[in-house]
Amino acid sequence: MPTEIGTKLVSARFGNEEAKTLAGYEKAGGYSALRKALAMRPEDITNEVKLSNLRGRGGAGFSTGTKWGFVPKDAKQVHLVCNADESEPGTCKDRELIYWDPHLLIEGMIMSAHALKAVHNYIYIRGEMMREYAVLAKAVEEAYARGYLGKNILGTGLEVQLTVHRGAGAYICGEETALLNSLEGLRGQPRLKPPFPAVKGLFGNPTIVNNVETLMNVPFIIDKGGAWFNGLGTGRSGGTRMVCVSGHVNKPGVFELPMGITFNQIINDVCGGVWKGNKVKAVIPGGVSMPPLDADELDVPCEFDALQTDERIKNVMVRPGQQFDLGGGRALKTMAGSGGIVVMDHTSNIPKYVWRIMKFFAHESCGQCTPCREGTGWLEKVAKRVADGNGKSTDLELLSSIAHGIAGNTICALGDAAAWPMLGFLTKFRGDFEAAIAKAQTKGEAA
Amino acid sequence: MSLEFSADAQKKIAALCERYTVSGGKKPVVMAALHLAQKEFGHLSDDALRLVAATLDLPYAHVYGVATFYTMYRRDPSGKTTIRMCTNISCMMRGGYEVLAAFEQKLGVKKGGTTSDKKFTLVEEECIAACANAPCAVVGTKYFLDITTDQVGKIIAELEAHPSPESEVV
Numbered sequence: 001m002p003t004e005i006g007t008k009l010v011s012a013r014f015g016n017e018e019a020k021t022l023a024g025y026e027k028a029g030g031y032s033a034l035r036k037a038l039a040m041r042p043e044d045i046t047n048e049v050k051l052s053n054l055r056g057r058g059g060a061g062f063s064t065g066t067k068w069g070f071v072p073k074d075a076k077q078v079h080l081v082c083n084a085d086e087s088e089p090g091t092c093k094d095r096e097l098i099y100w101d102p103h104l105l106i107e108g109m110i111m112s113a114h115a116l117k118a119v120h121n122y123i124y125i126r127g128e129m130m131r132e133y134a135v136l137a138k139a140v141e142e143a144y145a146r147g148y149l150g151k152n153i154l155g156t157g158l159e160v161q162l163t164v165h166r167g168a169g170a171y172i173c174g175e176e177t178a179l180l181n182s183l184e185g186l187r188g189q190p191r192l193k194p195p196f197p198a199v200k201g202l203f204g205n206p207t208i209v210n211n212v213e214t215l216m217n218v219p220f221i222i223d224k225g226g227a228w229f230n231g232l233g234t235g236r237s238g239g240t241r242m243v244c245v246s247g248h249v250n251k252p253g254v255f256e257l258p259m260g261i262t263f264n265q266i267i268n269d270v271c272g273g274v275w276k277g278n279k280v281k282a283v284i285p286g287g288v289s290m291p292p293l294d295a296d297e298l299d300v301p302c303e304f305d306a307l308q309t310d311e312r313i314k315n316v317m318v319r320p321g322q323q324f325d326l327g328g329g330r331a332l333k334t335m336a337g338s339g340g341i342v343v344m345d346h347t348s349n350i351p352k353y354v355w356r357i358m359k360f361f362a363h364e365s366c367g368q369c370t371p372c373r374e375g376t377g378w379l380e381k382v383a384k385r386v387a388d389g390n391g392k393s394t395d396l397e398l399l400s401s402i403a404h405g406i407a408g409n410t411i412c413a414l415g416d417a418a419a420w421p422m423l424g425f426l427t428k429f430r431g432d433f434e435a436a437i438a439k440a441q442t443k444g445e446a447a
Numbered sequence: 448m449s450l451e452f453s454a455d456a457q458k459k460i461a462a463l464c465e466r467y468t469v470s471g472g473k474k475p476v477v478m479a480a481l482h483l484a485q486k487e488f489g490h491l492s493d494d495a496l497r498l499v500a501a502t503l504d505l506p507y508a509h510v511y512g513v514a515t516f517y518t519m520y521r522r523d524p525s526g527k528t529t530i531r532m533c534t535n536i537s538c539m540m541r542g543g544y545e546v547l548a549a550f551e552q553k554l555g556v557k558k559g560g561t562t563s564d565k566k567f568t569l570v571e572e573e574c575i576a577a578c579a580n581a582p583c584a585v586v587g588t589k590y591f592l593d594i595t596t597d598q599v600g601k602i603i604a605e606l607e608a609h610p611s612p613e614s615e616v617v
Contacts, residue, residue: 094576095576130588166479168519169518169519183475184470186474254579
């Protein structure tokens with residue numbers, strides 16, 4: 001869904017049926033930068049990626065080049081794994097990217113594998129993405145047949161193997177260590193970190209796990225240079241950003257936009273404004289794991305650092321008067337996450353929406369850590385009764401204390417992913433919850 | 448009754464084992480083998496799990512643990528076509544629950560159920576990554592986007608004429 005705003009890289013071939021085939025991709029110039037990459041020394045590729053300020057597009061926004069640099073120099077066997085388990089509610093970019101441009105992902109993976117000296121590499125694709133699995137499996141087969149993958153790629157003597165591994169339905173497998181366990185043939189339960197995967201990952205070997213969009217940007221960095229790529233961004237975040245806008249806007253869609261664009265610009269200039277002439281009430285900035293923004297916070301850029309630090313964004317509170325502590329007194333605002341932007345208009349029933357988000361996390365908790373397994377279930381139950389008009393006067397304190405009890409106390413970030421939006425919505429839309437509870441009490445008195 | 452994989456499935460499993468030799472074993476192939484078993488036998492009975500365990504030299508308990516962790520593996524028979532209707536936040540905000548109710552009504556089953564003619568299973572699914580076209584459903588390799596309640600009858604008729612089993616991609 002191209003818009004006129006800004007440079008298009010990874011989405012440039014959206015809508016082009018021919019580009020999905022190897023012949024079409026090559027015709028459009030595909031795999032030409034690969035030859036350049038294979039002629040480069042691995043460390044030079046990593047340096048170029050560092051210079052580009054490419055940051056992970058899966059959720060955490062960590063510097064890709066820095067992450068690659070964590071692989072021990074003397075590692076005998078390294079793996080590159082592409083995380084294509086996109087399942088963060090509100091996020092729908094990787095599925096589109098794979099569908100329209102599978103060879104761009106493969107080319108990016110071959111280059112990255114060369115940089116990491118990784119031989120056995122995997123794409124972990126979500127089980128429900130059956131159409132995209134078929135597209136990707138075919139593209140990998142084509143790439144093998146043409147000598148881009150295999151034992152001696154393009155006659156360079158380098159070996160790069162790539163296998164598509166299909167999941168079978170589990171949100172948690174988007175968490176990188178759960179994904180690695182799933183790849184190893186185990187239940188998808190996260191591992192304790194450290195050791196981090198870059199040191200000890202798949203089959204005990206150093207492993208880099210990167211998101212689909214992240215890896216698809218690598219061919220552009222090799223082709224045009226890290227400095228050029230960085231120049232497209234905001235300074236500390238290079239390149240463009242895929243965002244997925246859903247909810248109450250006139251034109252929802254998946255868009256590749258300049259890194260520094262604000263939420264108001266996205267809603268009004270890209271998505272044709274809020275539907276039915278309504279006003280915005282809340283915006284989820286990067287998938288449902290992230291605390292929401294309210295209507296006064298939408299002039300902030302949709303960029304990794306801005307969302308964590310911009311002073312215009314209010315701090316998330318545990319309860320009125322007590323700020324949530326990320327550790328060492330650091331305040332929580334929100335994060336750019338996975339690029340899934342959900343716009344809620346002024347008629348939105350916030351308690352009901354929050355219940356649905358909590359229902360999701362309760363369903364997807366892997367069950368390994370007690371605070372998350374039990375806590376997400378309680379968040380769902382209490383949020384449900386508040387939303388249904390059966391809330392008690394003590395329920396907001398109960399929700400706060402459960403969420404606060406989960407956050408930071410679990411092996412992986414799924415616990416935080418449930419707790420943060422719960423506390424964030426309570427911080428910024430407390431009146432909505434209080435009104436729902438007041439209504440319940442009036443109902444109780446009348447009965 | 449003991450089960451056996453078809454020659455085609457055996458070939459696929461053997462080829463996949465080659466892709467994971469770096470692991471030192473066949474364990475990473477368990478997910479693919481379970482997908483194949485589900486395709487061949489319709490669902491993952493105890494016997495199907497035993498077959499996967501024997502094929503990959505894994506304990507039955509391990510295979511059972513994996514099969515029961517992931518939501519797409521079915522321990523019970525299902526319909527030929529599975530309709531996975533999303534009701535997560537973006538779909539909910541644009542009528543996902545109403546569309547799910549319309550599917551329930553037209554098919555005459557509750558979510559999670561299978562029609563008596565075994566043609567359809569209806570699943571309430573979590574986010575399927577098509578939020579910009581909410582509400583949406585995924586049915587095998589097909590997506591149904593921007594669904595309205597009055598399109599539900601037509602969708603069912605289309606899937607009746609052209610079933611879209613999930614096993615097609617295995």
